[in-house]
Amino acid sequence: MRRKTPPEKKRLSYLKDRRDDYGENAKSSRKNLPRSKAFARRANRARESLALRAATGVPDEARAEAAELRLLGRRRRVKRKWAGATLGEYVEWKLERRAGRENGEARRLEEALGRVQERLGRPDR
Known part of the structure; x- marks a missing residue:
């Protein structure tokens, strides 16, 4: 069994870890x-x-x-x-909610949301 790289670990964590929703x-x-x-x-x-x-x-x-x-x-x-919700869904929800609340940081939060979606394998969303 080969070792997982940090990006692979992060992607698996987003897909498999759960949060109480x-x-x-x-x-x-x-x-x-x-x-x-x-x-x-x-x-x-x-x-x-x-x-x-x-x-x-x-x-x-x-x-x-x-x-x-x-x-x-x-x-x-x-x-x-x-x-519960997967960690990736939870982080997406949290970032979207934060982007809607904070007007000045919306661009930075949208970039963070794009990175999360890219890690989950859905960059077109």
């Missing part, structure tokens, strides 16, 4: 993702135990089958994570 800070995302997954799992367990409680008592084929159908018929809650 949900609007929360990093700490709250780290805490809220496990918390929301736990809430979903807890709700699933509660719903299943409620359905199974109806089948307790004297063994009865009809009640057992009804409880099983109730369990299988309900859709389970699933909490999924999604990827």
